[in-house]
Structures are given as C-alpha cells and as structure tokens.
Amino acid sequence: MHGTGRVEATHLLVEAGAEEIVAATDQPNHPMVAAFARAGYPIERERIDLV
DSSP: OOTTHHHHHHHHHHHTTOSOOOOOOOTTOHHHHHHHHHTTOOOOOOOOOOO
16 A cells, blocks of 8 residues: 555544554564554554564
C-alpha cells in the first residue's frame, strides 16, 4: 500500500469492528516507520532480537 492506503485500511478495519490494530517493522526501515507515523500508529514498545 502506498500513500493514504494504510490510513484507509485502518478506517475500514475500525468500521468493521476492530478494537486493536497492531503493526510492526524493523527500526532501520525508515520509510515504513514514517508511514506508520503518518497513519497515526504510536510506538508502544520495541523489541531487540539477540542472535
């Protein structure tokens, strides 16, 4: 999805009754991090994988 597609999808999910919507991406994926921010998704927690 590009542009406002994520925002529109979020609205559709809420209209369909979604009470929680969760999304995830890697911190270095700056374009996706920015897209989540534009769509209003807050950063609530971060995960560090030690491999």
